[in-house]
Amino acid sequence: MAFGTGNQIRTAGRFIRSVFLGPQLAAFLPAVMLGAYWFGGEGVLLVAAVILPALIAFAGLASRGLDLRSPRDSVTGLPGRDHLVRHLDITARATGGNDSQARVGLVIEIDNFRGLQGMYGESGAEAILRQTSERIAGVMRRDDLIASLGNGRFGIAMEKTPRVDLETMIRLSTRLQEAIAAPFSIDGARILVTACVGFALPGRVPDQTGDAYLAAAESALAEAQRSGPASIRAFTRAMRPRVSVPDALTKEVVRALEDGQIRPWFQPQISTDTGALTGFEALARWEHPEKGRIAPGAFLPAIARAGLFERLGEVILFNALTAIREWDRAGLEVPTVAVNFSPDELRNPELFDKLRWELDRFDLAPERLTIEVLEDVVAKSDDDVVTRNIAALSKLGCPIDLDDFGTGHASIANIRRFNVNRIKIDRSFVTRVDTDRDQQNMVAAILTMAERLGLATLGEGVESHGEHAMLSQLGCSHVQGYSIAKPMPFEETGAWIIENQRRICDHPRLPRQAG
Structure with a gap:
């Protein structure tokens, strides 16, 4: 009762201040000034003219309270994480986890935001952030708090609502996704x-604190991101806690790296003509013995800080070649495995000799190892060592995949210079290609160019059967993405290969779109 009484007193105090000192007092200023002159003459008029506007301005500033003391994001103008946590903390304690009264914590993050930064530059990424914040505000109510959490992530504290349940929140989340999905x-x-x-x-968060609410929402976000875009x-409560990325x-x-916790998981690549497996891509994954699976975005920055990209490359390469040997021994047909090579690795003058030695050690033909190079590396490379390494590996017989095509502005001359065998069409062009005519036209143009240059093509990030079907009709020769299979540890690949071979018998050939 004491808490409720205190709240009532504070509410009444804010009402009185708003009435007597609020900005609406400006409407009565002429009458006040006239009364001051009538009863007190010029001296009182002068005092009133100075004091009253100051009081009004002060009241306006005071009414904003915490907002002025909280730093704002320079791009979106939104308050930051600390403000959101304090807001959630106050309201969580006030409602005591009552679902019918509590405000709800929600976190939304733009998929592959760092990729957008690389593709469109800082100015383009900032424009996307500003428009995204406006779209979120357009969906939420005026009293809901929206905060910027950095790197394309936003936090929301919903004001008290009469009904907070799973279905309501799913519908709201879908509306937010639809607003953000509109073309920029x-x-x-x-x-x-x-x-x-x-x-x-609210009822599922173990501790009624702002930190606990936000940590729970971010754990749910991490789970969503593991499930795909x-x-x-x-x-x-069964979810793993949010993993932070301190320098430690x-x-x-x-x-x-040394204990074998970080190793490749393999994502299949298949032919759009037959459905047959045409290769795997080896992707670094960390299975922590206590924290569980840690996403690449969490540990790759630490690897970069430690200068360990070359060591990571060695680990992925060794495990990928070992996997090929084991598949061969089991009689499973895997034509090739694609391994990503970082700029640090490509700048190593001894890279060619090291890879040739590894292939000899495993007794594998060079065409079993596909070298994946980011388009950005090809587009901006003035390094003779990088050029020499890629050219030498291509001459040795290793296929060269140009990854994230469409994001790095590689010229046709560079594609020729690096002897590229296949271009991987970035998922930004693949998204909704089955329903968006502009996407279809863009992909068709890329495929026409590739055909004229004699290059194979692979669509990355294929998330739906519709996207898969449309890419096949347009003439894309290979696809990779969650609609085919998620990345999997080596131990699960054998069963997947066998099951895929069984499906091929009933797999209908998809008609291609006429020229």
């Missing part, structure tokens, strides 16, 4: 993005 226009370019959403219902997840993680990453 940046410098004449039409950009399509997706976003993942995580939220925490444009996913939505609600927090459950660097030493742990070093140990993880």
Whole structure:
């Protein structure tokens, strides 16, 4: 009761201040000034003219309270993480986890935001952030708090609502995703993005604190991101806690590399003509013995800080070649495995000799190892060592894949110079290609260019059967993505290969679109 009485007193005090000192007092200023002159003459009029506007301005500033004391994001103008935590903390304690009264924590993050930064530059990324914040505000109510959490992530504290349940939150999350999915226009370019959403219902959060609410929502977001782009997840107590990325993680990453905790998982690539497996891509994954699976975005920055990209490359390469040997021994047909090579590795003058030695050691033909190089590396490379390494590996017989095609502005001359065998069409062009005519036209143009240059093509990030079917009709020869299979540890690949071979018998050939 004491708490309720205190709240009532504070509410009454704010009402009185708003009435007697609020900005609406400006409407009565002429009458006040006339009364001051009538009863007190010029001296009183002068005092009133100075004091009253100052009081009004002060009241306006005071009414904003915490907002002025909280730093704002320079791009979106939104308050930051600390403000959101304090807001959630106050309201969580006030409602005591009552679902019918509590405000809800929700976190939404633009998928592959760092990739958008690389593709459209800082100015383009900032424009996307500003427009995204406006779209979120357009969906939420005026009293809901929206905060910027950095790197394309936004936090939301919903004001008290009469009904907070799972279905309501899923519908709201879907509306937010739909708002963000509308095309952006940046410098004449039409950009399509997706976003993942995580939220925490009050009754499921173990501790009634702002930190606990936000941590729960971010754990749900991490689970959504593990499920693929444009996913939505609600927090459950069975979820792993959110993993932070302090600098102290660097030493742990070093140990993880040496102890075998970081190893490749394999994502299939298949033919759009037959459905047959045409290769795997080896992707670095960390299975922590206590924290569980840690996403690449969490540990790769620590690897970069420690200068361990070359060591990571050695670990991935060794495990990938070992996998090929084991598949061969089991009688499973895997034509090739694609391994990503970082700029640090490509700048190593001894890279060619090292790879040739590894292939000889495993007694594998060079065509079994596909070298994946980011388009950005090819587009900007003035390094003779990089050029020499890629050219030498191509001459040796290793296929060269140009990854994230469409994001790095590689010229046709560079594609020729690096002897590229296949271009991987970035998922930003693949997203909703089955329903968006502009996407279809863009992909068709890329495929026409590739055909004229004699290059194979692979669509990355294929998330739906519709996208798969449309890419096949347009003439894309290979696809890779969650609609085919998620990345999997080596131990699960054998069963997947066998099952895929069984499906091929009933796999209908998809008609290609006429020229």
